[in-house]
Amino acid sequence: MSERKVAFVTGALGGIGSEICRQLVKANYKVIATVVPREEDREMQWLKNEGFQQEDVRFVLTDLTHHADATTAIQDAIKAEGRVDVLVNNAGITRDATFKKMSFEQWSQVLDTNLKTLFTVTHPVFNKMLEQKQGRIVNISSVNGLKGQFGQANYSAAKAGMIGFTKALAQEGARSNVCVNVVAPGYTATPMVTGMREEVVKSIEDQIPLQRLAQPEEIAAAVMYLIGEYGTYITGETLSINGGLYMQ
Template sequence: MARVAFVTGGTRGIGRCIVERLKADGFKVAAGYSGNEEAAQACANQLNVMPVKGNVSVFEDCRRAVELVEKELGPIDVLVNNAGITRDGVFHKMSSEQWGEVVRVNMDSLFNMTRQVIEGMRERGYGRIVNISSINGLKGQVGQTNYSAAKAGMIGFTKALALENAKKGVTVNAIAPGYVDTEMVQAVPENVLQAIIAQIPVGRLARGEEIADIVSYLAGERAGYVTGATLSINGGQHM
């Protein structure tokens, strides 16, 4: 029987690449989204996956989303916590709204989503949780104290949860991508984008498929001995 995967923020960018790869791997896949109906419908139609609308920063939304997925597809075996936002600004000018929104969507969502599935995974003796962090959670970034703090917190969450669930057949890992060739990055002014690429030793942006390849491995049954790890995919930009 095909296993079930739920990818938050799964209808665009890196998330969509992950959804496409897991679907190709034979999973039954649910793709979470918060607002872009057009992108969600396109993802659902083109990849034949289940779109699930909800706000990952709201616990009850996450509870309802998981209930819908489990009713339609079955118990969730793989959770990819990918949803995230940026609200950039230097800290001495940052508003509480900029700070709070990023922490809620990028960090609180880990509790909101994972809490819904962890007991079932433990009871069944199998689960894969993959958290999409960031290079900036490892090295920091000017204008992103909120984002860097949340993404660094994700790594601590990963390690602690991995320890708690290792004996239950549930692995918990993080991926820390560098700059990826998504619509969001391509919208950066050309001169800024070229300056970013100049700092990457391999001389290019990552492709979404390269991130999805790592998720595919961590989500699979062969990755049972990998837990508590943070895998950097940044072209050598930060080591």
């Protein structure tokens, strides 16, 4: 059994996911990171680039959209570590198109990855947390799950569904001291966004009252707050980090 606290992170190799992992390791968590298996050893390159030690991260090589195989892999990882204190559901994709032109494949790909995998990952982890009588789950949604976005009916639906899922699960977990919350970022300075044309990034920033993109560190810091010692009385909530783009 791991003597360190253990955090399970999906979408760990992305811009926001990598920063979440950095802050977790800095706080002495061991990270279980899910990675879709590919030919190149991108997870080992990521480990090297981040400066992590192999004992800091356990990789689970699995496609989360393949429910049975992924469930087995996740259960094996939890059994090997003996505990799981934190879950961050961060995996997500986009397949943008206006709904008029959207294919069923585009719709299904986003719902399968962004929403259906919540069951695959969360079910075994949540059950372990109930057994432990403690745990924290943070689901990474989006400002577009709150307000909707033109050309993203699939993504907006999935991210809104994540918020409803969080509220329901928070009620089920509360008596076992399992807190479940959402972090809903706005536009964030990940490589995917900063790689856009300069004028496109500027047009995005012009829509935001604070006139800038969020930094991945700010999103990760919100996650760390919710799983930290001062997040023990917060559950079923959505923490928006969008620079005022959408105010509720």
